[in-house]
Amino acid sequence: MSQTPEGESPLEESPLAHHWSKSTIPIAPLPDPIGHNIEAIVALHTSAERNVPQHQRILEAATTFLGRPAFLYISSVVVVLWMLPNVVPHLGLPQFDPPPFDLLQLSLGIISLPMTIAVLIKQDRQEKLAEQRAQLGLQLNLLSEQKIAKMISLIEELRRDLPDVKNRYDPEADVMEQAADPQMVMDALEKSLAEELAELQKQESDRESPN
Numbered sequence: 001m002s003q004t005p006e007g008e009s010p011l012e013e014s015p016l017a018h019h020w021s022k023s024t025i026p027i028a029p030l031p032d033p034i035g036h037n038i039e040a041i042v043a044l045h046t047s048a049e050r051n052v053p054q055h056q057r058i059l060e061a062a063t064t065f066l067g068r069p070a071f072l073y074i075s076s077v078v079v080v081l082w083m084l085p086n087v088v089p090h091l092g093l094p095q096f097d098p099p100p101f102d103l104l105q106l107s108l109g110i111i112s113l114p115m116t117i118a119v120l121i122k123q124d125r126q127e128k129l130a131e132q133r134a135q136l137g138l139q140l141n142l143l144s145e146q147k148i149a150k151m152i153s154l155i156e157e158l159r160r161d162l163p164d165v166k167n168r169y170d171p172e173a174d175v176m177e178q179a180a181d182p183q184m185v186m187d188a189l190e191k192s193l194a195e196e197l198a199e200l201q202k203q204e205s206d207r208e209s210p211n
Contacts, residue, residue: 044136048129056121063118079104142182149179 052060065071082104085093097103156173159165 044132045129048125048132052125056125059118060122060125063115063122066115066119146179149177153177 082097083101085091086095086098086101089095152173156170156177160167
């Protein structure tokens with residue numbers, strides 16, 4: 001049976017036990033390729049943000065506020081305070097816009113126009129940034145595909161040169177040695193989609209035609 005030192009309660013934790021009881025999250029440095037990729041993405045966003053004029057930054061900041069729940073609550077309170085004296089005459093407040101609230105509808109229509117344009121301006125910039133990221137991803141994917149094809153070609157060449165390895169013809173590896181032509185892939189995809197669409201239209205017309 002283990003004994004505790006004199007004057008120390010068995011229920012008390014030692015400083016070492018208390019230290020290890022805390023949850024620790026190990027932090028390891030990122031590998032170089034991951035770090036370079038993160039730096040490239042950050043540089044892309046930094047370059048896009050650097051070219052934004054100041055007036056557009058102010059407009060987008062206002063648009064960001066419009067998309068928050070606080071703006072919904074504020075708008076609801078304003079509309080209720082606007083309609084309340086016009087609906088409840090017993091409050092003793094002047095009815096400046098009686099039902100059907102023509103002045104309120106006009107005000108909301110005037111305000112909604114610049115709000116809609118501001119949202120479209122922000123969406124347009126975000127779509128351009130997303131298109132840049134998509135183009136970057138496409139170029140990297142094409143480059144990776146070419147590298148993989150080159151590696152397969154080198155491995156097949158090494159296999160044929162090794163004297164201890166039996167030489168055999170691998171048609172699948174022979175095809176994979178050739179890098180894919182993006183234009184050929186796009187043409188094949190468009191042709192397949194057109195044929196599938198034509199088949200669907202033919203099936204719909206056959207179902208709609210009388211027996």
